Structures are given as C-alpha cells and as structure tokens.
Amino acid sequence: MLDFEDDLNEIRDRIEQLDRKALQNPNSGVTQELSVLRLELEARTADVYSNLTPWQRVQLARHQERPHTLDYIDRLFPDFVELHGDRRFGDDPSVVAGLASFDNISVVVVGHQKGRTTAENLERNFGMARPEGFRKALRIFGLAETFNRPVFTFLDTPGASPTLEDEERGQSWAIAENMGTLARLRVPVITTVIGEGGSGGALALGIGDRVLMMEHSIYSVASPEAAAAIVWRDSKYAEKAAAALRLTSADLLHAGLIDRVVPEPEGGAHRDHNAAAENLGEELRTTLKELRKQDIDTLVESRYDKYREMGEFAHHETSATG
C-alpha cells in the first residue's frame, strides 16, 4: 500500500464498517454518516491525487495492483491467442505477444508483463525484457506487417534486463533492431504507457504513430534508480531523480513527447481495472479509426516526421577557421 493513501484507506475502512452495520440493521441510522463519509472520501481523494509528488507518481505507476498488459488484454481484446518464442533462443515471459480482436478486426498486441506476487515477478523478471523477449516482439511485428494487421503495444517496464547473459545475447542489438523496425513498420502502430515506461527497454516496444499515456503512468530516460546511479552516483537518490526527470504524463504531454493522456478512475487505475480499461479502450478505438484512414506511405512518413521533431536544441555562434 502507498503511504499517501493511508488517510483515504482509513475513511474507506470506516465506510465499510458502517456499510456492514447498515446491512445488518437497516434502522441503525448510519445512512447520513455514510453519505458524509462518502463525500469526504471523494473530496480527499481528489485532493491527494491532484497534488501527487513525482515520487508518489512513480510509486503509483509501480503499484502492484495496477492493471498490467494481460489485464487490459482480458478486458479489451477478445479472442486473444498468445504466441511464444523468438525462434532464435527462447521464450521470454516478460513480454507477451499475440493475435486478438479489437473493434471487429484482427490485430496484433505486444506488451511488457509484470507480475503481482514475488513468484510471478521472478517468472516475469519484473517486466525487464531480455533480448529474446524483444526478438519475440520483433517476430510478431513482422507477422503484423505480413498480414497487414495494426499493432497495439503496452509499455510497463523499469528498463531492459541488464545482466551478463543479456549482454551476451546482444541486448543493445535487440533493442536497436526493434526501434528501427517499428519506425518503418508498414501498419499502424499505437503504443500506450500503462505503468512504467523505463528507458530503452520501453522504447524497444514503444515507437508508434500515436503514443498514449495512462494518467498516472511515468515515462523516463532511465528509471529513477538508474538515473540516480548515473547522476548522483547512488540509486538511493531516486526520489530526487524522479522530480528532476519530468516523467509524468502531464509533463510529457506539455513537452510534446506524447500525444494523449488517458484519464484514470478516481484514486488510480489500481482501484478499478474495468473503468481504466474502458477509458483506454475508447481512446484506442478513436485512435485506430483515425490512423486507418491514412494510406500506408503517408502514415510511415508522418511517423518519421513525428520523431524527427522530438528535440530541443540551440545554435551557438561559430567562426570560420577554414
């Protein structure tokens, strides 16, 4: 549980108690108190959630009850058939990929997958994809292009897996190849940051015609821990790094680096998976309709132009020296 939610949880507990009391004894006269508490909860939730610090947002984006890729797939993509393996080395459970239906057409879905329990997280490597995970995604992107199916990707990773084995199997090469392929893929690509968008490991699934972010998700050049290790030389300064990196959805929309923010239900997506999925589904439907109107050459060149503009630089006077 998140400590900034403590107050809210206290009110929630009291509401629950009174609810039970009211159920047992309909004449106990708690109805008025209940409605006051409900109003208070609503107001306090709105207050807490409109004043979150960057670090609280990081915690929220990582909340273990937050909907993960498979939770959204369950709610938005009927007929999902998961496909496994990179046909090179292995199958990486930290990336899920497959075919599904969406808005009455067949589509391709690829995303990072985190676990909830420790056992699940060990199996999913905490959502840190290995080279074979990225190469599985690459294979499925190819499938999408061959059969002309739009691609939806979901980002939820602290970063790509950084162990010795990952280096041995060419982690950098896997990430780079995915980016090059996604940048030029001849089908619409819609990408959504649902939790943590961490570094190159996120970008390897995350180049698209439209980039959406769930309201309380984060997207960053490196995880706050990694950035702290690089800049402050110690990962314990993660909180500082989180504030400095401008990694919230509002910041990034303002910076023009993402296209849309998808609102989450009051109190965050972890409180109501169905409502979160409903909001996301609506955005995805609108976005896909928009993209399918364009011819594919225009779409791919607009995708290039979109990324071409991402950067802020200046000019500094130079003098010719021959």
Place this chain on the structure above:
Amino acid sequence: MQYRPEFEAALRVCSACNYHDRMDAAERIALLLDEPKSFIEIDADITAADPIEFVRPSGSYMDRVGKARALTNRNEAIVCGTGLLNERRVALGVMEFGFIAGSMGSATGEKITRLFEMARRDLLPVITVTSSGGARQDEGLFALMQMARTTAAAARLREVQIPHICVMADPTLAGVTASFAATADIIIGEPGATIRFAGSRVVKGTIRRRSDVEDHTSEWVQQHGMLDLVLARQELRDTLAQLITHLAPVGHTRNLKPKTQPATTPKPN
C-alpha cells in the same frame, strides 16, 4: 616506456601492450580521411538547449555545456561532415567523448539525424565513430527520444541502399550502443573498447548485482557474435575504404560534390 611524440605518431596505440588510447574527434578525422583538410564540417553551430531545466549537485546542465564547450572547442558531442576516403566522398560523424562523456542529447541527435538525411539525399556512404556514455540524463525523455529518431533516420538509409558503417570506440554504452550504432550494416570494434548496454553503476543501482564482468571489451562482444570486425587502428582506414567500395552504389558516389555549407569550426565565445 614510450615518448609522447612516438605514441602520437603510432596513432595513440601503445607499442608494448597494444592499448588503444582515446582519440578526440579531430585526431579521429585525421586518422580516417585521406587528408584532414578534405573534411567539410556541417551543423557545427548546433548546441544543447535545456528542455527540462536540469540541475545536478555539481551545477546546472547549461554550466556543464559551457564547460564542455570550453574544454573541447566544440558545440556538441559529435562532429559531422563529409570528407574524402580513398578519393571517395563519405559522410562522417565522430563523437567527441570530451563533451559531456559523448552523451546523446537533443542537439547530438539532431546532428546525427541530419548527417543520415544528408547522406540519403547526396547518396554518400556513412561512417560513424561512437564514443559515448549513452543518453544524456540531463534532458530527460528528450534524450531517450534521440535513440528513436537517429535509429529511424538510419533505417531510412537502408531503404535506399546507402551503407552505414559504425566504428565503436571506447566506450560505447547504453543509449548509443542500443540505437543507431547497433543497427549499422557493418560494425567494427576498436581493440579493448568497452562496449555494453548497462554500465556497472546502473547494474549495481538497479538489480543490486555486481557487474559480472569487468571488461565488456570489443573482443568479448565479438566472441558473442555482435561485431563484424575488431580492427587495430592502423588497419582502420584501408579496411573502411575496402568495405565502402564493396557496398557503395556503383557509379553514384565517387567524388560527388557536397551540397552542404562551407567549412566551419565551432569556437565558443
């Protein structure tokens, strides 16, 4: 023991142990081209802005940029242009490690993207030399997006059969390894260069494991199948010329007049 003039004449390679010392961009350009004066620099005036107003304990980002300018006499962490290699005009991008550890920010990414776009327009083979700590944290997500745009620009070269050869010099790390560098058609490592995805501080700070190998060198990376060649500095120019002759579109690129601006060298005020 070796004296400096000898060491420099030997291309900063130790005659006793084959240690390849880092070269700055100017030395690198002189090493790779027929004549350093055939080099025509482009976009020398492009420099960093401060998109997220980042401040480190050691000072603001703009202070760092100012110091880097004074130190290197460059405006950014890469020097781009064209020059003659074996009498053929090539596009050349050489990273300047002295400029904020060769890290890639928006301006760096802009220059790399422009280099690839120029090569595509003028049908010039491209050589890049990387020496970089990775994405520049001081620009937040703007820095990450440079991986996307440089890789996208590199991918467009392939569509028109313009070869890109990358020389990974010491060190080539993280956001630079994992973007335009690793997608090159041919990748050459310099002997002993550190080439890896995750630096040791990041490994220790995130998964709480010590970095397993001290030296992720070119030789180690080549053993694992990720590099085409590991070449001593003395062999680099001739082999690059050979490779370009094999891959360059026939009859297109020899001595093409560059359609670029005249030579400029950045000089910070």
